[in-house]
Structure formats: C-alpha cells, structure tokens
Amino acid sequence: MAGQDRDLRALFSTNDRSVQAAEAFTNRSAQWEAVAAALTQHLLHVGAPGFDPEDLEEPRSHVLVFHGVGGIGKTTLSRTLEAALADVGRRPSQWGAPGWPADRILPVRIDLARSAGTDFEQIVLTIRAALTRIGRPLPAFDLALRRYWEVNHPGEPLEEYLRRGGLGFRFGQALPQQMQSALADVAQALMLPGTVGSVVGQVTGALIGALREHRRTVRALAGCARLADLLEAEPDLDALSFYPHLLAWELARIPEGKRVVPVILLDTFEDIGDRTRRDLERLIQRTVWLLPNAFWVITGRSRLQWADPALQGQLDYTGPAAWPGLVHTTVPAARTPTGADASRQVLIGDFSPEDCDDYLARRLTRDGRPLIGEAVRQVITARSHGLPLYLDLSVARFLDLRRGGRTPQPGDFDHDFPALISRTLSDLTADERHTLRSVSLLDAFDVPLATRAAGLAHEAPAQRLTERPFIRENPFGLWPFHLHGLIRSAVRNADDTTDDRWTEHDWQQAAQRAFTALGEQHQAASGPDRLLLVACLRQGLRLARDHRLDLGWLTEAAWAYVGDSVWEPLAPPDTDHTGLDTAADALVELLSALARRQHQHRSHTVARLTTVIDSRLLPDDLQHMALYYRAKAHRDLGDSPASRTGMQAVADGQGRLAPAARRGLAHLARMAGDFPTALATARTLGWEGRHHRVEGDIWWPHGNMDRAAAAYAAARDEAEQHGVTGERGNSQAHRAFALAFTNPAVADDELALAEQLLAGVDLRATTLITHIAALARDAGRTDADVDDHAQVLRAEIRTAGVTYLELALDLALAFHHAVRGDQDQAATTITRLRENTRGGDFAYYSDIAAFMAGAAPAHPSGTRWIDGEPAVRQRWRTLVTARHELLRIGPTSA
Structure with a gap:
C-alpha cells in the first residue's frame, strides 16, 4: 500500500515538484494476523446456531484492543485495517489473504480524537449510516432513533445534520429515507391513517400498545422482547446508548445470504475522557456490550480496564467474567495466541530497524529513488528507537533543512523533538507527569522507587504510570519497569515547552531524591545481595556523576563491590564526560578501570588509575583503593619497585586495604625469592590479608x-x-x-x-x-x-x-x-x-x-x-x- 496516499503536509513543505511525498505504511503483519484470527473466531461464533444477540449475560469476546505509546502508528494501523477490510485490493502486500468472503464484512471507522469533535450521537449515527449499505430498513432501531431525534433536535432535519457532520458524504443520504420507510411500514401495519405515518409520536404510542397486547399485526417486531420498554423510556442520551440492542436484534434476523458483520474501528480511544470522568466511556462500553454481533477493534494509548472489577459502578459491565479476553495479561501481537482464551489486548511494538529504514526510504522519493540518503536514514533509525512518530518528525526536519538551502547531514538528526514530550504528557495527570519526569532519571524502577524519586506520599500515580504503554516491563528484572528509550531521551533532553516544565533546580532535586532512594534500597537489603548492589551502583554512579552529587552511600557500596572480586561492568552509559571534575567522576573511572582490567592490558589499567590518583578528588580510603590496585597492576606487569612503593603506602595508611597491601608485600618478597620473609609475613595477615592463599603461593x-x-x-x-x-x-x-x-x-x-x-x-x-x-x-x-x-x-x-x-x-x-x-x-x-x-x-x-x-x-x-x-x-x-x-x-x- 506504500505510496497510494499522498502526504499533504510533506507535499506543501517544498517547492520541488520532483519530490514525491507519500504516506508509507510499513509491515504490521503481526497486528493483521491478530485481527484475522480474532475476526475469524468471531464469525464462527455469531454464525453458530446457539448465538443469541439478546443474551445480556454471556461473556463478550468480540473486542480486540491495540494500545501503544503516542506516535507508534495506531491511527495508521486503524486506517489501513479499514481499507484492507473494505477492499481486498488495498490490503498491504505483506499481509496474508483473509479467510472470509469480502462481502460479509462491513468496516466502519470512527475517530474519537478531540479534534474530530465526535460525540456519542455521532458514534451511533455513524454505525447506523454505515448499515444503510445493507439496503434495507431496520425498523425497531430506526423507529427508536427517529423518536429520539425529534425530541432532542426539534426542527432540525436529520439530513442536514448528516451533511454537516460529513456522514452524508461518507454514506450517502439513504438513512433518512430508510427511517421514513420504516416509520411508514409500522404505521401501515398498525392501520393508522396515512397522514399520521410521519408523526413518530403517534406511531410509537400505537406500536407500544400493540406490542403490549401481542397483536398479530406487529408480530414482525414482537420478537424483540425489549422494544416496548425502550420506546416507553424517556428518549434521552442514556436511552440512546441502549438502542444498539435493537441493532443487534435487527442484524441477527437478516436472511443468511444477506447477513453482514460490522467491524467497528474506534480510534484514539484515549480522547474520550480520563480515568475519573467515564461518562462517554460508559455510553460507548454499553454500546459495545449490546452489539455483540459486531466486531470491535479499539486503538488507543492505554489498555482497556473493562475487566477490572474495581470499575463496578463506573461502568455497567465489568470484571474478568464479563471480558475474559481483556484481563491484564498484555502480550505482543506476534505472540498472541488464537485460542478462545487468547488475550485481546495487544501492545503495539516499535518498528524494527529494517522497517524504519524501509519507511524512510519510501516516504520521500525522487524518480523512484529515496530522497533521504542511507547515512541519514541510519542515524534517524538509531535515534528513533523504532517509534514511527520520530520518523515523521525527522522527515519534517529533513524538509525544513532543505528549505533552508542546504543538504541535510547525518549530524543534523542527533536531535530530540519537543513534540514527543507534549504527545506523551497530554493525557497524564499532574502527579503522573511529575512521576514520569522523575523516573526518566532512572534506567529501571519499581513502584516504590518511582514514588520515592518523585517525592510523593502515595504510590497511586506511579502505579497508574506503569500501566501506560510507554512504560516497558521486564517481569524478571530487579526493577521491572523502564521508560521507552526515545521518550526518556525526549523528556530528559528536548526543550520542554509545557506549562509545568521543570527548572534545572527541579531536575537537581529529583536526581537527589532518586539517588537517596537507591541508597535506601541498597542499605535496606536483609543480607548480601550482589544483584541489588550492582544495580544500585550502576544507577547511583550515573546520577552522582551527571548531577554532581556527593558520594554518600556510594562509598560503602563501592567497598562492597570490590570486596567480592566479581567485577561486573559498572560504567554508566551515555556519558559525554571527557575529564574528571567531581568525586563521582573519579569513582566512576576507578570502578570502571577495576572491572575493565579483566579485559584490558594492565598498562591501560595503570594509566587509568594514575589519572584517578592524580586528580585527588576521592576521599582517602578510596584513594588507597586506587593506589592498591595500581600497585597490583604494576606487579602483574613485572614492575616490582613501583608495586612495592604503592603497597607500602597503602599498608602505612592503616586503612581497609592495609592487610591486602601487606599481602602484596609478601607476594613481592616471594617474587624476589625471599621465601622466609614471605612466610613470616603471611602468618601475620589473617583472613583480611588472605593468609592461607599466600601460604599456598609459597609452598x-x-x-x-x-x-x-x-x-x-x-x-x-x-x-x-x-x-x-x-x-x-x-x-x-x-x-x-x-x-x-x-x-x-x-x-x-x-x-x-x-x-x-x-x-x-x-x-x-x-x-x-x-x-x-x-x-x-x-x-x-x-x-x-x-x-x-x-x-x-x-x-x-x-x-x-x-x-x-x-x-x-x-x-x-x-x-x-x-x-x-x-x-x-x-x-x-x-x-x-x-x-x-x-x-x-x-x-x-x-x-x-x-x-x-x-x-x-x-x-x-x-x-x-x-x-x-x-x-x-x-x-x-x-x-x-x-x-x-x-x-x-x-x-x-x-
């Protein structure tokens, strides 16, 4: 499907008419497979003899949710699904052929974005207008809808509303005619005067009476058990949300050969409200529940919470028994099972590097060749972390640079976009935004650590934040959560133009809170925990280095790290430091040199440790650590005089490494062939000086x-x-x-x-x-x-x-x-x-x-x-x- 749709924003960004700007859709085969599997299962379910659309107690499995971080491509996926379901010729070449007849599927896409101005009335009318393609009235629903319209929109023709809202353009003007035809047919069945046929109030009253009296003249509608109740109810917005039950009944009684299954795609679901105001969500959820013969594909930033029992009272149908497929066990689409118990909440993942390059190569072209060169594409791909929004923003930046009169270079795209911040923060509460900025300082976190880093007294904002799609989860990690790499980079480095942006002082305070919280977790460990020690050191060293913090708990943690002689790598990533300015810089270099000495020539170790020692930035005990290990490296290199000088200095200092230094002096005596002196020294070392090993080295x-x-x-x-x-x-x-x-x-x-x-x-x-x-x-x-x-x-x-x-x-x-x-x-x-x-x-x-x-x-x-x-x-x-x-x-x- 690449190149079929014009990218108007890119088209109007350049005077160069030879540049072809196209909306490029890339892969997403896994998501298509999830839709195909779920829709196939749904078709079998609604086609089974025992399916009853009026059953209000059966668990629902007719919803598939795609959720992911803003800019991941949910809207593009929704539009592509609509096109592929409507016209098999518009299905992307990477997607497999569907396993159902194309004429049985009726896709209806509804954009719930605030910018689209979609309200609940428009949602219901859109679904009904799409069903005009069936070519027959749906009298039970149409009569109820006509009554609602005349009460709530007196004097406003439905035709004008449909035209103004764009529905007339999308679906034609068949709906008013079908509704009028249904009204006339009911009036005729009730043997009302022809002049009354257009007066919905009189027809409704007469129909209710006929239904209550079980008259044979209305037996076609009498099969809808709840029709009379709905017609008697006050025709307000709440009643309108129950009318889809009538649609479900009408669709089920269409003859088998003409029956269709609507596939309703609700996009930008996060814009219907928030998690404290669920008025519109309640109406939509009720519609979904009452229309079980339709298949619903919902795309939004967050997973649906409908299976959460805690929402009882806020929504009508909640809990795992009602929505077994929506229970919070999110899996990537590529691993989504196809059985009856398959998860119906699919996290949309990032593009692979290959997909990113393919997207950029096809987005802007000239004479059929990519306008964005390979070197630039590589930089954009690496910086994007697979986020399609970043690719779009980079394309816009590419065109801006060309408009400025120069050829874009790879270095121009080592860039963070403020738009990523606004897209990420747009639907978060103030406490969630505060917590998000705080955890952007951390490589990984859990809820208590995030709460402490944010300085909040309650964990709820951190807990809610972990449910967002830009928070990734590794259930096997010490701290299971981490922020999406690109979002983290943008929050930390891009110019934040939001109203509640942080000052440098705010960031410094947050760094100190996070650093202190890490130290508390390390110190609270009930016993030796090497995994926790190394994890705290990695994060703590980076925070102390990047924000010029005092060493604090890092000193004791460094001694614990050295004491085990395991030497896991510790150097914090993504450093721009070229020298040693603070004690934290020196400690990072010291521990990194000690760990890396297992993989470097000892001469490199000597050089690095000399730099640390000469900086004089470390406290005395850590200075002795650097002296001792440099002396060991000198000994390994065969420079015994330098090793002896260093060992003697540490031994004379009477610090923590004095016993080890005395052991080093014993080793030097052994190396020189003075075994009696070495043995005499070994017997004074004790455990701290590793006396038994020194004796073994002598014997x-x-x-x-x-x-x-x-x-x-x-x-x-x-x-x-x-x-x-x-x-x-x-x-x-x-x-x-x-x-x-x-x-x-x-x-x-x-x-x-x-x-x-x-x-x-x-x-x-x-x-x-x-x-x-x-x-x-x-x-x-x-x-x-x-x-x-x-x-x-x-x-x-x-x-x-x-x-x-x-x-x-x-x-x-x-x-x-x-x-x-x-x-x-x-x-x-x-x-x-x-x-x-x-x-x-x-x-x-x-x-x-x-x-x-x-x-x-x-x-x-x-x-x-x-x-x-x-x-x-x-x-x-x-x-x-x-x-x-x-x-x-x-x-x-x-």
Whole structure:
C-alpha cells in the first residue's frame, strides 16, 4: 500500500515538484494476523446456531484492543485495517489473504480524537449510516432513533445534520429515507391513517400498545422482547446508548445470504475522557456490550480496564467474567495466541530497524529513488528507537533543512523533538507527569522507587504510570519497569515547552531524591545481595556523576563491590564526560578501570588509575583503593619497585586495604625469592590479608604440592564462610594448579570445581591460571597437543598483559618436556625463563625448570628456600618421575 496516499503536509513543505511525498505504511503483519484470527473466531461464533444477540449475560469476546505509546502508528494501523477490510485490493502486500468472503464484512471507522469533535450521537449515527449499505430498513432501531431525534433536535432535519457532520458524504443520504420507510411500514401495519405515518409520536404510542397486547399485526417486531420498554423510556442520551440492542436484534434476523458483520474501528480511544470522568466511556462500553454481533477493534494509548472489577459502578459491565479476553495479561501481537482464551489486548511494538529504514526510504522519493540518503536514514533509525512518530518528525526536519538551502547531514538528526514530550504528557495527570519526569532519571524502577524519586506520599500515580504503554516491563528484572528509550531521551533532553516544565533546580532535586532512594534500597537489603548492589551502583554512579552529587552511600557500596572480586561492568552509559571534575567522576573511572582490567592490558589499567590518583578528588580510603590496585597492576606487569612503593603506602595508611597491601608485600618478597620473609609475613595477615592463599603461593614453588593444596583449600573454605565469591574461585583455581602437577585424575575434579566457582565471575587472570593448570595436567601426553595449546595461551596472556602468568606457562611447559625426556626443549624453556626473569622477580622459576630436568641450574638465582635447595630439587624431580611412571612412556634421563 506504500505510496497510494499522498502526504499533504510533506507535499506543501517544498517547492520541488520532483519530490514525491507519500504516506508509507510499513509491515504490521503481526497486528493483521491478530485481527484475522480474532475476526475469524468471531464469525464462527455469531454464525453458530446457539448465538443469541439478546443474551445480556454471556461473556463478550468480540473486542480486540491495540494500545501503544503516542506516535507508534495506531491511527495508521486503524486506517489501513479499514481499507484492507473494505477492499481486498488495498490490503498491504505483506499481509496474508483473509479467510472470509469480502462481502460479509462491513468496516466502519470512527475517530474519537478531540479534534474530530465526535460525540456519542455521532458514534451511533455513524454505525447506523454505515448499515444503510445493507439496503434495507431496520425498523425497531430506526423507529427508536427517529423518536429520539425529534425530541432532542426539534426542527432540525436529520439530513442536514448528516451533511454537516460529513456522514452524508461518507454514506450517502439513504438513512433518512430508510427511517421514513420504516416509520411508514409500522404505521401501515398498525392501520393508522396515512397522514399520521410521519408523526413518530403517534406511531410509537400505537406500536407500544400493540406490542403490549401481542397483536398479530406487529408480530414482525414482537420478537424483540425489549422494544416496548425502550420506546416507553424517556428518549434521552442514556436511552440512546441502549438502542444498539435493537441493532443487534435487527442484524441477527437478516436472511443468511444477506447477513453482514460490522467491524467497528474506534480510534484514539484515549480522547474520550480520563480515568475519573467515564461518562462517554460508559455510553460507548454499553454500546459495545449490546452489539455483540459486531466486531470491535479499539486503538488507543492505554489498555482497556473493562475487566477490572474495581470499575463496578463506573461502568455497567465489568470484571474478568464479563471480558475474559481483556484481563491484564498484555502480550505482543506476534505472540498472541488464537485460542478462545487468547488475550485481546495487544501492545503495539516499535518498528524494527529494517522497517524504519524501509519507511524512510519510501516516504520521500525522487524518480523512484529515496530522497533521504542511507547515512541519514541510519542515524534517524538509531535515534528513533523504532517509534514511527520520530520518523515523521525527522522527515519534517529533513524538509525544513532543505528549505533552508542546504543538504541535510547525518549530524543534523542527533536531535530530540519537543513534540514527543507534549504527545506523551497530554493525557497524564499532574502527579503522573511529575512521576514520569522523575523516573526518566532512572534506567529501571519499581513502584516504590518511582514514588520515592518523585517525592510523593502515595504510590497511586506511579502505579497508574506503569500501566501506560510507554512504560516497558521486564517481569524478571530487579526493577521491572523502564521508560521507552526515545521518550526518556525526549523528556530528559528536548526543550520542554509545557506549562509545568521543570527548572534545572527541579531536575537537581529529583536526581537527589532518586539517588537517596537507591541508597535506601541498597542499605535496606536483609543480607548480601550482589544483584541489588550492582544495580544500585550502576544507577547511583550515573546520577552522582551527571548531577554532581556527593558520594554518600556510594562509598560503602563501592567497598562492597570490590570486596567480592566479581567485577561486573559498572560504567554508566551515555556519558559525554571527557575529564574528571567531581568525586563521582573519579569513582566512576576507578570502578570502571577495576572491572575493565579483566579485559584490558594492565598498562591501560595503570594509566587509568594514575589519572584517578592524580586528580585527588576521592576521599582517602578510596584513594588507597586506587593506589592498591595500581600497585597490583604494576606487579602483574613485572614492575616490582613501583608495586612495592604503592603497597607500602597503602599498608602505612592503616586503612581497609592495609592487610591486602601487606599481602602484596609478601607476594613481592616471594617474587624476589625471599621465601622466609614471605612466610613470616603471611602468618601475620589473617583472613583480611588472605593468609592461607599466600601460604599456598609459597609452598607450591617448593614442590610441596600437598601442603600448598591444603592451604588453598583452607583459603577457599574461609572465603565461602565470609561469602566472598571471587576469592573462593581464585583459591580453588590455585588449588587445581598445584594438584595438576601430581595426579591428572584429581586435577580433573579440581578444575571442574574451579570452573563451577568461577562461572559468572569476571576474573581473567584467574581463568588463565585454570588454563595453565589444564596444560600441566596434560603434561607428558602425546595426544594432548600441549605445545599448540601453549601457543594459543601465550597469546591470550600477552593480550592481558599479565607478565607473571607467561612465566607460569613456561614452567608447565618445562614440566611437560621433562616428563617426555625432551632435553633440547627443556633447555630452550629454561633459557627463555632465565631471560624473562633477569629483573630478579621469579628468577627461581629457571631453577625449578632445571630441577625438573634433573640438572643443576647453570645460573643459580640465589633464592632463599625455606628448607634448602636439595629438598626442593628432590620434590620437583619426584613429581616428574611420578608422572613418567603414570604415563609409562619410557625411561627418562637422570
């Protein structure tokens, strides 16, 4: 259907007559499928022998609702549905063929927008005027309507009203003639004088008497059990809303071959009132209920609440028993089931990126080619979040820019439109608008958080807001609700021209309220809740950074985040910050650097942390955090002097990380080969300094794998007792590494446990340790491609910039070559280890490699072993011979 309808607004926006501006309809196949399925079911229902249009108690399933945010394309969908149902040739090519005869369907579209000026009288007259196409009077309804008209519009001809309201143009002038014919037929049946045939009052009175007396002359109308009651009632607007019952009865008695099913499309349903004034909605709902043989397609911004029992008294027919398909279980159209219990409330989703591009390409053309270039279309599509209104506004902006004498560029469409705000806020209450602006500061929220962010004492506005279509719901999220991306961007960034727009001070206060509310949720947690901690940090960091707030609760939350060593990404999105101006900026950069170090070379980590440290924006305890982790990165890079300086500064500060810094100093002593000092320090560290893991790190270089494994197991169990997930996985990975040199079967089990404990924990260096452990486990095997695996692993280690792990990898390779008796490869590995440890750190690795090969070190490192070099040499050589015996690969050299 693309290109069939002219876009007059675009046409009158340019003097260039070569530009073709067309209303482009895009896809919506899922919505058509929902209509086709529901309408097919309805046709079967009304065609069944047991269908009774006068049954006022049967649940109704003849309504289908499409709701969605303003500008999503509901009106375009409604118009396209009307055209497709009226003329199969106007059905979009993407839509499948209907499964019913075209002459059985009579579409009637009614626009309820305030600008259309549609009142209830016009709704009823529109439906009746459309039914003139059947070509026969509907006497029961026509007589009641004629009586209503003469009482409420004395002296005003119906023909003139229809002409003035545009109904005469749409449906012709058949209605007055059919009504007059019905009146004359009833007068004749009652044997009234011909001159009385046009006096509706006399005909009505005589007909009521005849119906009450069951006269045979009116038996054609006597089948309508409630006709007399309706004719006796005062002919006011309330009575008019019951007259559709007469239409339902009339439609049901049309002969089978001529029977049609009206499909009534009510568009812009949100404009009939609000949720406190439901006068017009009550009349419309009554009409829908009393006309069950019509099929109703309602489009509006909000879902219908008719299935809500709380509306009893405001509307006539309410509750899930009355409207089972309208119960609040909204599903996207693409997943709408077609069974009897299918939801009849369908949320209209955004356009896909492909549909957005297709729409823009076909909206403005010249010589059959898109006027809007691909680069511009890509920017508009990305900014639109799939909202058709944004596409329309961007097309208008494109034409405005061309009218200004220049070619629009992609950068011209990094733009928010104030019109989006007015469209979004137009039908919200003052409290709902206030809450909407407040939650635009949040990535996600629940009702209590939204209420606190808005500073309201009651939750009702937030609860009502969550029912709006621009609020998206993820029932599995910590906070289930989030604002549509484009609406959020517009509310936050576009020039707000509404009467109750916020000042900068208002926004600042709202940001502080939201920040405080997040902190309260974090602090109110009954126990460790990692998911809540990370979620609060992500939102809180962005609020503090963007609005220059004090750190407040973020300090303790940052320590909790670091304490678990899990390292989920935290950097808030959509930042334009290029420097560090506030403490919040510095904390964002600090935590982001710590999380990203698992994926970046350690030199990047050092540079980022140096920037944070040099800014001097953080309080002392967080400054020490930056110093400590920079010292760790220096150690990973092999820069022991810089690492020692940083660790000593943190240890001297006696802050929270002082025990960890003392552990770092113990590691540095171990790296330098001063094992007695390292061990003495380890015994003073306690849990805070991870004493058991440090002892394990000391014992495995001595070849004392059982003692090292026991220390690592104690470290793992202690971490589990304290609920520190990252440390637990780290200790288990090191235990697997130690045992990989002993028994491959045992190592398999330990590695499996390590992988399980590290699942969901972002510890890159620790993960690499498990890979090295797997290589040591496979040492000596001919079928394990150890050398190939080592080559891949070496590349990963170098990418990470963790120097000491490459040394550990070469140690595992030395073990492999020693077990296989490959003296040349062993010598090459020993040489590489000696070259890579010339700085002094880990110099004993080349000694260990020589011990495994059964040779004395050519260049002894001078390491201070705890129990002497001979004992260490014997233990490492025993590990090699034990693996050799296990694999039975032949004698090794002594």
